[in-house]
Amino acid sequence: LVDRFRGSDVVIHLAGLPHEHVKGAMAADFHRINYEGSINVFEAAREAGIPQFIFASSAQVYKINKPVRLDQFPILESNHCPTLEEGQSLYGWLKFQFEQYLAQACRDGRAQSIALRLEMPGMRSHSCENFYISTSIENLVSGVSSALASELDSGFEAFNLADAVVDEQVVNIQRFILEKWPHVKNRTVGNQCLLSIEKARKLLNYKPRPGGRY
Secondary structure, eight states, X not given: OHHHHTTOSEEEEOOSOOSTTXXXXXXXXXXXXXXXXXXXXXXXXXXXXXXXXXXXXXXXXXXXXXXXXXXXXXXXXXXXOXXXXXXXXXXXXXHHHHHHHHHHHXXXXXXXXXXXXESSBTXXXXXXXXXXXXXXXXXXXXXXXXXXXOOOSSSEEEEEEOOSBOOTTTOOHHHHXXXXXXXXXXXXXXXXXXXXXXXXXXXXXXXXXXXXXX
16 A cells, blocks of 8 residues: 555545444454554555545434434534444444554644535435435535645544535425434524534635535
């Protein structure tokens, strides 16, 4: 990998096992591929002198399908990320563990790493199971492009990446919150997405647009 990476401007790491329903996959496979494999790719990029590393993380770090704790709507990057003891999936836990590895490894300033916490990348959600969060193909490309063009003050940052709003034909977000999550502090307006993208707007200059393809 070091030889292959040399001379490149960036490494974008997308590889990994998805969710636990992968046929035949065991816990050891998730550790080996999603965590140890990710470390191998990052360390090879760093040894090759690549200045930027982008990691496809996931909103599953929040256990988005069945959250243990929601601090507010929209969900910020600072929201509680549950542990395995709290019922987190191995997939979501390992995504967060590798984010933590990157945060520690990039403190020396030798490389810049960005974790994009994706949710339904390139797909439209019609399900309350993930708060109807979707990400159009255009917004997915825009988010990654914004990350590629960024110059952050810190060595590592994690960003939520999703559409800015939910299609009103799919669900009324305010009504959904009142019916299902009335105890959670609500700072959303209208049909705003329940995954906050303000950090990506501010630091990456991410500019999501409505009406994309899925």
